[in-house]
Amino acid sequence: MEFVKRHIHLISTILAILSVVLTGVAIYAGYDIYNRTRPVKRLVVKIIAIIPVVDVNPEASGDITIFYKGQLVENVALVQIQLSNTGNQPILPSDFIEPISFQFQSDAEIADVSVTDSNPPNIGMVISKTSDYQAEVTPVLLNPGDTVTIRFAMVANERYAFNLGTEVRGRIVGIKSIELAVAPELSKAPSNPRNDLSTILIAIAVPIAIFILTNILSLWYRRHLDRLSNPLP
Numbered sequence: 001m002e003f004v005k006r007h008i009h010l011i012s013t014i015l016a017i018l019s020v021v022l023t024g025v026a027i028y029a030g031y032d033i034y035n036r037t038r039p040v041k042r043l044v045v046k047i048i049a050i051i052p053v054v055d056v057n058p059e060a061s062g063d064i065t066i067f068y069k070g071q072l073v074e075n076v077a078l079v080q081i082q083l084s085n086t087g088n089q090p091i092l093p094s095d096f097i098e099p100i101s102f103q104f105q106s107d108a109e110i111a112d113v114s115v116t117d118s119n120p121p122n123i124g125m126v127i128s129k130t131s132d133y134q135a136e137v138t139p140v141l142l143n144p145g146d147t148v149t150i151r152f153a154m155v156a157n158e159r160y161a162f163n164l165g166t167e168v169r170g171r172i173v174g175i176k177s178i179e180l181a182v183a184p185e186l187s188k189a190p191s192n193p194r195n196d197l198s199t200i201l202i203a204i205a206v207p208i209a210i211f212i213l214t215n216i217l218s219l220w221y222r223r224h225l226d227r228l229s230n231p232l233p
Contacts, residue, residue, distance in 0.1 A: 024204035041174040042087035046181040049080040085142040096139035098171035117149040
């Protein structure tokens with residue numbers, strides 16, 4: 001009991017810190033459970049690869065010639081795009097008010113387009129050209145976690161950098177906008193995705209650190225007052 005009396009302030013501080021930590025853990029657990037259980041519809045379109053097939057340098061243009069539809073072209077590339085249902089709700093065929101379409105810049109033309117892979121393999125999505133610069137996919141059921149990979153064969157009459165000038169259009173029930181992402185290795189800017197867990201941990205750690213520092217200073221100040229009021233003989 002004497003120990004408790006002599007260190008009552010320290011024990012109170014430790015208990016208060018434990019209380020704050022447990023409260024923070026409970027808040028985070030509740031937030032995590034809420035995020036996992038609330039219904040979310042989300043469709044992400046990601047450019048995963050741009051593979052140059054032919055890129056004729058001006059120095060070699062006299063030795064190599066490529067024709068497409070009777071016209072001379074200098075660049076041919078494969079652009080791979082993946083559609084993913086990253087939410088926790090299925091996207092039904094009837095949810096597509098406006099089908100998903102891909103619009104490319106006018107300085108490159110779609111030579112060919114096809115669905116090359118899907119997970120699961122029986123999704124049944126089909127894509128077709130609607131113009132030389134646009135393609136559209138058929139509405140299908142996309143369950144959470146489903147992915148579809150599409151490959152575009154692109155050609156250009158002039159040197160073309162395939163600078164990711166892709167526009168995605170479409171209207172889906174429950175989805176405000178279709179997210180367009182680019183693989184980090186294709187993006188000039190470094191990838192810096194927001195990490196919700198780190199944000200939450202920082203939000204919890206900062207108040208705890210302030211609380212600990214405040215209590216340490218308070219404890220020191222009380223001991224200092226005790227020493228002043230009860231000087232050693």
